[in-house]
Amino acid sequence: MRVSALSATAALVVATLAGGAAPAAADTPAGPVLQVDLEAGKGLHHNIGTVFYERLDGEVNAVRIVSVHVTSGERDCAWVSWNDPHDVNGWSNLTSEPSCNGTGLEEHPDRIIKAPVGHPLKVRLYADHPGSDVVHKDIEKL
Known part of the structure; x- marks a missing residue:
């Protein structure tokens, strides 16, 4: 009698763990999410950006961009981009549009960026004053 009660309890615990473990495992990211903070300019031209990303297991020089946040200065337009070795200009935007005139922009591209071995991956906050050639970079x- 004692053995069957123990077996029933063990079966209940195993079923509970199995039922609860499956959703948690599916929501667990591949690696820790890392953060890079960017800042350029001062005063009315103070621009900030943040990139959240994770490294890909088994991949050399590749990361998944989880989200990008950018807030431009009150008189600027700002973009966040990465040093794309395949782009003619050397940089590709991580956001679909700039943040301008003090507005904020948040996007979740869930995008993998890759570069050849030896090409260090970098992100850049690039801000300019519309109508002039003044530029801030980080x-x-x-």
């Missing part, structure tokens, strides 16, 4: 390695 570049950080991933």
Whole structure:
């Protein structure tokens, strides 16, 4: 009698763990989400950006961009981009549009970026004053 009660309890515990473990495992990211903070300019031209990303298991020089946040200065337009070795200009935007005139922009591209071995992945906050050639930049390695 005692053995069957124990077996029933063990079966209940195993079923509970199995039922609860499956959804948690599906929601677990492949690796830790990392953060890079970017900042350029001062005063009315203060621009900030943040990139959240994770490294890909088994991949050399590749990361998944989880989200990008950018807030431009009150008189600027700002973009966040990465040093794409396949782009003619050397940089590709991570956001679909700029943040302008003090507005904020948040996007979740869920995008994988890759570069050849030896090409360090970098992100850049690039801000300019519309109608002038004044530019602010901040570049950080991933």
